[in-house]
Amino acid sequence: MLSTPAAQAQDAASRTSRPAPRPESPFGSGLPLRRRLRAAWAWIRENLFSTWYNGILTVFTLGLLYLALKHGLRWVLLEARWAVIPANIQPLMVGTYPRAQLWRVWAVLATLALLSGLSAGAFGARLKRAAAWGAGIAAAFLLLPLSAVSRAMVLACAGLYGAGLLGARGRRALRPWLVGAWFLSFPWTLFLLWGVQGSQLLPRVETSWWGGLLLTLILAVVGICCSLPIGILLALGRRSSLPAISWCCTAFIEVVRGTPLVAVVFMAHLLVPLFLPDFRIDKVVRAMIGFTVFTSAYMAENVRGGLQSVPKGQYEAALALGMNSPLMMVLVILPQALRAVVPSIIGQFISLFKDTSLVAIIGLLDLLGVARSVIANPQWLGLQAEVFLFAGLIYWVLSYTLSRSSRRIEKALGVAGRR
Amino acid sequence: MTQAADPIIICEDVHKWFGDFHVLRGISVEIRRGEKVVICGPSGSGKSTFIRTLNRLEEHQKGRIVVDGIELTSDLQDIEAIRREIGMVFQQFNLFPHLTVLQNITLGPIWVRKMKKSEAEELAMSLLERVGIPEQAHKYPAQLSGGQQQRVAIARALAMQPKIMLFDEPTSALDPEMIKEVLDVMRELAHSGMTMLVVTHEMGFAREVADRILFFDQGQIVEEAPPAEFFDAPKQERTKLFLSQILHH
Numbered sequence: 002m003l004s005t006p007a008a009q010a011q012d013a014a015s016r017t018s019r020p021a022p023r024p025e026s027p028f029g030s031g032l033p034l035r036r037r038l039r040a041a042w043a044w045i046r047e048n049l050f051s052t053w054y055n056g057i058l059t060v061f062t063l064g065l066l067y068l069a070l071k072h073g074l075r076w077v078l079l080e081a082r083w084a085v086i087p088a089n090i091q092p093l094m095v096g097t098y099p100r101a102q103l104w105r106v107w108a109v110l111a112t113l114a115l116l117s118g119l120s121a122g123a124f125g126a127r128l129k130r131a132a133a134w135g136a137g138i139a140a141a142f143l144l145l146p147l148s149a150v151s152r153a154m155v156l157a158c159a160g161l162y163g164a165g166l167l168g169a170r171g172r173r174a175l176r177p178w179l180v181g182a183w184f185l186s187f188p189w190t191l192f193l194l195w196g197v198q199g200s201q202l203l204p205r206v207e208t209s210w211w212g213g214l215l216l217t218l219i220l221a222v223v224g225i226c227c228s229l230p231i232g233i234l235l236a237l238g239r240r241s242s243l244p245a246i247s248w249c250c251t252a253f254i255e256v257v258r259g260t261p262l263v264a265v266v267f268m269a270h271l272l273v274p275l276f277l278p279d280f281r282i283d284k285v286v287r288a289m290i291g292f293t294v295f296t297s298a299y300m301a302e303n304v305r306g307g308l309q310s311v312p313k314g315q316y317e318a319a320l321a322l323g324m325n326s327p328l329m330m331v332l333v334i335l336p337q338a339l340r341a342v343v344p345s346i347i348g349q350f351i352s353l354f355k356d357t358s359l360v361a362i363i364g365l366l367d368l369l370g371v372a373r374s375v376i377a378n379p380q381w382l383g384l385q386a387e388v389f390l391f392a393g394l395i396y397w398v399l400s401y402t403l404s405r406s407s408r409r410i411e412k413a414l415g416v417a418g419r420r
Numbered sequence: 421m422t423q424a425a426d427p428i429i430i431c432e433d434v435h436k437w438f439g440d441f442h443v444l445r446g447i448s449v450e451i452r453r454g455e456k457v458v459i460c461g462p463s464g465s466g467k468s469t470f471i472r473t474l475n476r477l478e479e480h481q482k483g484r485i486v487v488d489g490i491e492l493t494s495d496l497q498d499i500e501a502i503r504r505e506i507g508m509v510f511q512q513f514n515l516f517p518h519l520t521v522l523q524n525i526t527l528g529p530i531w532v533r534k535m536k537k538s539e540a541e542e543l544a545m546s547l548l549e550r551v552g553i554p555e556q557a558h559k560y561p562a563q564l565s566g567g568q569q570q571r572v573a574i575a576r577a578l579a580m581q582p583k584i585m586l587f588d589e590p591t592s593a594l595d596p597e598m599i600k601e602v603l604d605v606m607r608e609l610a611h612s613g614m615t616m617l618v619v620t621h622e623m624g625f626a627r628e629v630a631d632r633i634l635f636f637d638q639g640q641i642v643e644e645a646p647p648a649e650f651f652d653a654p655k656q657e658r659t660k661l662f663l664s665q666i667l668h669h
């Protein structure tokens with residue numbers, strides 16, 4: 002067995018405190034057919050028809066489900082005109098990013114796939130599970146109505162992921178390098194997408210060309226990555242013993258938390274050019290600033306909760322070793338505080354991911370914005386349902402994947418196990 | 421004995437208040453280099469508070485404390501310098517749960533003493549050897565028993581190569597069968613010549629190891645004597661009462 006000591010300890014704990022066995026489920030057990038049917042009948046009686054009002058509820062729900070499924074499925078399979086999606090898949094994914102430069106988006110995806118594979122390998126994910134994740138994500142991409150070239154690209158990314166996974170398996174020494182690489186992947190991505198003024202190979206693609214899911218993801222990732230360090234500083238500032246600092250941080254946090262996101266984004270849009278008139282800061286960057294400002298206030302509160310969860314004895318032990326307070330924070334307190342708030346940070350990321358659709362008010366076309374402009378096109382008149390269902394599905398798949406991976410990250414960091 | 425007579429800790433009329441509550445009411449004591457001092461007394465008498473003022477986890481408000489020639493004031497540099505020379509072992513161990521045993525021990529030497537990582541790890545392993553658990557080096561604290569955790573905590577404090585070790589009821593949070601393994605480590609440390617201040621109710625340990633016993637009550641040192649005298653011929657009524665309670669319960 003290739004499990005970490007922490008996992009072993011957890012195994013041991015779950016072995017000793019196993020919950021009472023649940024009544025046997027009739028599904029998937031290896032019993033002969035007749036006994037299985039009888040078990041199924043017993044299960045139905047016990048769970049669906051235990052009392053008369055439960056029975057009525059069951060029948061009622063089944064009726065509703067039937068109606069919804071009947072009409073829903075008929076619509077999805079027969080009536081809906083899905084042609085609108087493949088015809089607009091490129092704007093939905095990347096907005097007006099130039100076709101000739103699309104390889105840069107693929108290069109970003111390839112980088113991320115390779116890094117994910119290497120990380121899954123080096124950080125000791127179970128092979129089967131990691132492979133299933135990779136395959137699942139690749140399959141989700143392949144379900145999209147993409148061109149043959151794009152499909153080949155997806156497969157290439159999947160290949161990189163797999164190669165990384167196998168290549169890095171058991172190489173713990175790679176871990177610090179990977180953490181560094183993840184940090185660098187962020188500026189690298191922006192560099193690739195944005196390019197260099199006047200370059201042949203990587204011509205500048207102004208952010209006004211960015212759009213669709215690409216813009217949605219970039220806004221969310223930039224928002225989270227920038228707001229985490231700012232949030233940490235704000236949380237530490239709020240606890241500072243210098244009243245001026247603590248007062249300023251508290252005021253910032255409370256003002257922002259008392260303002261709706263739309264207003265913050267809109268104000269960033271209007272005010273940043275007033276404060277910095279000498280720079281022409283483009284719309285996307287202004288939106289990023291707005292989201293970062295908003296999210297960092299919430300992040301600060303998350304981190305503050307994490308800091309409060311670290312026992313006083315930890316501070317004392319660190320001080321007793323002669324550490325000064327920055328060292329104590331960085332080495333002892335923050336690692337514990339941040340581990341404790343990984344779930345809420347990921348929750349924050351998911352809600353930011355969905356909230357980025359608000360950039361519509363400053364005229365940016367993110368996934369939802371593109372969807373809106375597609376249905377405004379006379380050619381696709383009356384196809385709101387198809388387009389919005391598709392956009393909704395993408396939001397859901399990504400949010401759900403994130404929240405599932407949050408649990409894995411929590412486990413990997415030992416949020417529960419090590420205390 | 422001239423060198424041994426030179427005091428490493430000097431307290432002169434130390435007072436401390438928590439709000440209105442007068443916790444330390446004029447503590448004056450000198451501790452010589454290499455001396456082992458056991459502090460005992462009823463709960464709430466200010467024992468923890470007193471030894472925590474010595475490395476300034478608590479601030480005293482009146483009087484003077486001088487440790488190894490440096491007076492404790494609000495000067496942060498001085499405080500950090502003094503803390504490097506004083507190891508502390510807590511009742512609740514206070515190991516860092518996110519780090520392995522080895523990392524717990526090397527953290528101070530690497531970041532505070534600026535020791536090379538390889539050197540620090542070598543030192544840590546030799547200390548783990550000394551406290552008897554080298555095989556646990558790569559586990560996390562939560563995977564160890566209480567006694568093992570406390571021995572790691574002792575190793576962590578020793579890794580800073582301190583001149584003085586403070587123990588605040590190091591065995592009070594332990595199951596009875598683990599107390600001995602921790603006391604054995606402390607005994608060995610005492611024989612190696614370390615200056616030690618130990619708050620404890622382990623009277624057997626006190627009698628065997630201590631050069632001197634300080635009896636605290638209501639924020640004052642009520643009685644101060646070598647163990648034989650302290651246990652067999654206490655002078656103060658309060659000491660007698662305390663000893664009768666602690667020895668016959």
Ligand SMILES: Nc1ncnc2c1ncn2[C@@H]1O[C@H](COP(=O)(O)OP(=O)(O)O)[C@@H](O)[C@H]1O
Nearest residue numbers: 438441443461462463464465466467468469470
């Ligand atoms: N941080 C604090 N704030 C207020 N009162 C405290 C604090 N720490 C300790 N005390 C009080 O000071 C007294 C002495 O505490 P302590 O030094 O821990 O006693 P001991 O270690 O002898 O049991 C107790 O009455 C305790 O309630």
Ligand SMILES: [Mg+2]
Nearest residue numbers: 467468469589
């Ligand atoms: Mg105490």
